[in-house]
Amino acid sequence: MKRASPTRQRLSALGLIGVPLLTYPLITLPEGSLAGIPAAYLYLFGVWAGLILIAALVAESKGK
């Protein structure tokens, strides 16, 4: 039987990490603002962009 590919497993794991990071109650943690921009806004877009970046690194790596 073929093992599930490591790339797919890594991406799924990334998705699982994303769920608690992008839902309540963690998203209420950032408070205040940075350079006039609310921390919640920065947090959501920052975590989101981070997930995309890691997904890109994992998906585009040649070592499959």
Place this chain on the structure above:
Amino acid sequence: MLSGWFVALLSAAYLALLFAVARFGDARADNGRSIISANVYALSLAVYCTSWTFFGSVGRATSGGLSFLTIYIGPTLMLLCVGTIVKMIRISKTYRITSIADFIASRYGKSQMLAGLVTVIAVIGVVPYIALQLKAVAASLDVLFEQSGHAEIFWGLDSTFLIAVILALFTILFGTRHLDATERHEGMVAAIAFESVVKLVAFMAVGLFVTYGMFGGLGDLFQRATASPELGRLLQMDETRAGTWTTLILLSGLAIILLPRQFQIIVVENVDESHLKRAVWLFPLYLLLINIFVLPLAIGGLVFFDGQGVNPDTFVLTLPLARGAEALALLAFIGGLSAATGMVIVETIALSTMVCNDLAMPLLLRSRWLQLAKRQDLSGLLIGIRRAAIALILLLGYIYFRAAGEAYALVGIGLISFSAVAQFAPVLFGGMYWKQGTRAGAAAGLMAGFIVWLYTLLLPSFAKSGWIGNGFVEQGLFGVEWLKAQALFGLSGMDEISHCLWWSMFANIGSYIVVSLNSTPDAVEASQAERFVDIMRHGRRDADARLWRGKTSLGAVVELLERFLGVARARQQLQAYAETRGHADWRELPADAEFVHFAEVELAGAIGSASARVMVASVVQEEDLGLEEVLDILDEATQVRAYSRELEFKQRELEAATAELREANERLRELDRMKDDFISTVTHELRTPLTSIRALSEMLHEDPRTELTDRKRFLGIIVNEAERLTRLINQILDMAKLESGRAEWTTGEVDIGEVARESMDSLGQLFREKGVALDGDIPAHGPLVLADRDRLTQVMINLLSNAVKFVSGDGGRVSVKVAAEAGRVRVVVADNGPGLTAEECAVIFEKFRQGGNTMTDKPQGTGLGLPISRQIVEYFGGNLWAESRPGEGASFIFTVPLPAPEA
């Protein structure tokens, strides 16, 4: 000023451009040079961003703050589950599945009933969503014209109707150009990808203009918002909305796969599984970019139009217009048009395929009319049905738009559609991973979920529009309190979407599981379940072929294919198939199980798996395999797989064992070679003293007149050489014993200091004779080690006699040092002789290796003392090595571990 004609011309030009892109894509596909690259595929997924995103997100952000983001975070997380999507693509490619209805129907025994049910749910759920797109285009036209003082009626015609007609024509031209065996539309995908770029650019342009042109940047906008308590609320993450937040992430995550247009783009239009790797991050990146300016636009609009009652859904257009940036407003309009047309085109194509294959075909196949036309080529009829279905769906959308009018906000409709298609999730994912799911269970689950959705979400939305009385929402059905549509069984305090999702999923999953476990699948269901769930495993073909038994003729099956695919296409596919089976001409193909399977899959691509099953059964005399038999065959297939896995495992074991044996063999050869070397060295070493003994004895024997002094000298040499011979033989025997492990050891507690002192005493005479100083640094009561006393003495004496051999007679000095250190005793025998090079330090422990130059000097030992000493020390768990530099004397050091302290 924007004239109506100008806008109409611009829209027409844009649609023509789209048309050209699609045409180009199709032409390339026909030439076999697909333009669908990973990037195009990823961008085409952005058909997810409809006008609901383009206009509606801003509207939603004005009331819900950041919660609009959930609609885009859900898909991001869902797409990361690449494994599931790859499995769906693999299944769909293998069985030529062309729609989500077909997928579900095929899994549950190619059931026409299920296919129809899914189609009905999809049409009812999605038509309002299409209406929403028409409404968005109409509303954006209104905004453009109102601002420039034009009437909203165009050429005396309803502009929305015109848009619907144009979209229908466009969709028909590209969606049903020909009846492709896999229902792939590369030109359309290219056009959709192009549109995705247009809407992103348009939205970003408006966002940048408003944020940096009308206001002082992001910081400025957010500061204005925090200043007002009304707007500041939008920036807070409200704990009470936690449930809604999670619900929306779940809902949108499901929608990204289950919406008919998303299934079409992700699964059916996929050319290459590896494209997913790009989509998995590029599409979320697209979503992120298109959302950055949503909240700033919402705040900007609320600040700018404070209290003027401008509809927030139109901020994207009204903000640039308010500043007189008409060109930008036009770009925004084109962006919105892109979003709407993209969605409508793909959605209607997906729905028309479902309506044609899963509603129209089953009815037509039963009707007498089609039986009469049995000889006719039906591929034209199929295309006709699809075109009619496209027109019909758009007409329905238009009617819904007319009827609903302004009754319900844009945002609501989108989520109602999402909740409708979410009902497919349990049967779809269950079907892919759970073999026990049955047709009855799937139908029950879908029905239950659909009814709950209808009652708690769709009908209340009708009631809000005033089409039906809202008694069932306010007082409950028949006045029964716990039947209130949006507080079912008293479950209140949730928003309506979460409420609907919770109850519908409860009903759906519950019914699916309970009914599945209490019903028996028929033979087709059982085999389909096996095929879907185990799609990623190898060796499926055998079972596929054995799951069908019957009789047919090649001609009958070919005729069937020609009727539905058209003669040219059918022959082309047959030829390609014949070549894979090694026949030059398809007419030579045997009419066996594999061929019938091929024909059925081919047909499924055109008319859906359920209808294909019925048609194939009509020309083939099938032997009905009972459930038992099917399960036996599947069992057998599973067993064969298990055996082959076992064999594979055994083979790997054998390979490992072979490798081990080979290694052992290598080692043995090496040992054998070493033994040969040893023997030839030993014989050489033995021959040297023997030769001198023999030569001297012969001299004495042959010449009796030898002088007494010579005679004495000769005899002395003979005695010495004989002693050396004896020593050599003793040591060789000793060495052999040590190496073979047969040496006798009497291990006990030994005072190592005492051993050192005794050895020094016993060799004292030798040292004094040569005039070498010997001193010791040894504790009075020495460390105690576990060892064999005699053997340790042997090592000590060997090291000391070596040392005395190599130091010079005058000024020579040898010192012995015994000291306990961490866990071991360290004994050093140091001399001030000529010393050794680093290389010599290593080789000196090899057998028959002697210190000094053996070529010129007379050998002073046997060359076995050090190897034996090393063996002994290592036997006690210690080490023996030499440290030296040329000219600086040498130290021979050995260690013996101290016994572990009693715990």
